[in-house]
Amino acid sequence: MAAYPGLHGLLAEFESPTALVQAVHSARQAGYTRLDAYSPFPIEGLSDALGFTRTKVPLLIFLGGLTGALGGFALQYYCAVISYPVNVAGRPLNSWPSWIPVTFELTILIASLTAVFGLLALCGLPMPYHPLFNVPRFALATRDHFFLCIEATDPRFDRAATNQFLAELSPREVSEVPQ
């Protein structure tokens, strides 16, 4: 970043998902590591091409569900056994079968909340400003065009050489992304 102040990276624009995936493969083979691809819809194999195969989302959701289940049961146990025990003809206070529905619902609730807020947190959203939004044509990334960005923080990044490299991938155009 220090080498190119004010520059976020170089952005190449493609017209098909296939061209984008091939460009990502080429960039990775050329040794670039700080890159990201943008598309209007999910493309199968694109994140694999970027070397991003595992996400923490499922683990977070599992932990959220576990919290919901244990917390939900503990809540009912506390209410019905510890804080406000009601003796109904000597029936057991720990009547766990009748607590399953609420335990289940809270499992789903906490897991789902974790899923959505975990997704947003891992993606760094909400993010109202991003350097890419400075490029007018980037508006097409949510429509019908496909973009590859090699960021200036990449150790192999060189303004001229990277520009040359991207131009060889036969994109529609290559543009600089101001910070």
Add this chain to the structure above:
Amino acid sequence: MPQEIASPPARPGESEHGAPPVIGPGYTFRSVVDKISSITLARRTPGGWWFGFAIAFALTMLMLYTIGYLLIKGVGIWGINIPVAWGFAIVNFVWWIGIGHAGTLISAILLLLHQKWRTSINRFAEAMTLFAVACAGLFPLLHMGRPWFFYWLFPYPNTMEIWPQFRSPLVWDVFAVSTYGTVSLLFWYVGLIPDLATLRDRTKNRFVQVIYGILAMGWRGSAYHWKRYEVTYLILAGLATPLVVSVHTVVSFDFAVAILPGWHSTIFPPYFVAGAIYSGFAMVLVLAIPLRAFYGLQDFITQAHLQNMAKVMLATGLIVAYGYGIEAFMGFYSGNIYEKYSQVNRMFGPYGVYYWLLIATNVAIPQTLWFKSVRSNPPWLFLISLIVLTGMWLERFVIVITSLHRDYLPSSWAMYSPTVWDWSMFLGTIGFFFALMFLFVRLLPMISIAEMQTLLPASRVEHDGSAGPTQEKH
């Protein structure tokens, strides 16, 4: 579900097995985006929209007027009394929440089953779920008599030093319905994020751009984000699937756990869930058929969608019919005079006409869906869906009223009849539901843009110049 619909034909517009395609021919990424988003971004609102919204809005005002009067006078303005303490409120609650279930079924269960045809109907079916749950929630809330104390239902440390009774199905209901509402909202919103970004980037109006920009939260279609997004969406679907089954099961427990003849039955959970899906698909058809005609969306909501929904209706309708059969059989087979009488009273008592109407609307008439000519005729499908919706409402009416009005003790028997305020509340929620639907159709993309794009063959990556799209992964 027929196999040929499961995987779309290699080229849209053509079909290998004679089944209609899930998207019309000749679409590109851009034309899909433009077609769906132009409905939302159009400057002029169509006159038909205003006409429909005006009616729905007037009925919404009727609902608010009824609620106002109810808060002043109390629930005595309704026809409820002892022994029929649950009248229209619970009938309408179960009816609305059941309608909501098809939205979750379409968005979650069909996603897990790789049913591509869900793509163009899942968005507004999810919206339908949300709005139906909103209508459903009003009824138990107002039936409480003092709705401003609704928070007493939640466990929170309070100066009265008491807690909710967690052994009661009514408390389970609070948790089930509020979880259902929350998860439906999350699922719907997560699905909307990429489309909101599309609208943000497409609009020319600065104000509209800022609004959609805030809602899209800075989504930019990064491959890292898409990967997490897809994983999250799939897991949410996996969570919503057992949830939707649990919600209507818990609703049925409201009845089945009670010891009243005609309610105390183990068939209730499965048959309530099937009935919920039945009425929900009917409502999706009632919404989809006019929408596709009015906005010219026949290429996106195709014959394949209508026919598949009709088939789901037929299948769930048969499960419901089986439920009625078993209920009647068990009434006589149980050897219990109260059970037996409750069944006889249901069929031939003072409310018997509603029972036979229910059999006609829910069991007999939908059998016409066996005929392909009926399934592929949108006006007929629309009519049958309306009949099914009526039938499912009658079902809840019969279950609630006939079991309550004559219980064990003949001296406490009484008749129930709804008042004008029962009807105004019910009609009012229908108006409220449609008013929200109208606003949704105008302000948000009613079909998922990003998902529709993935239906196009061009969205698949070709490997190393080999001709043709790659094999669909299952």
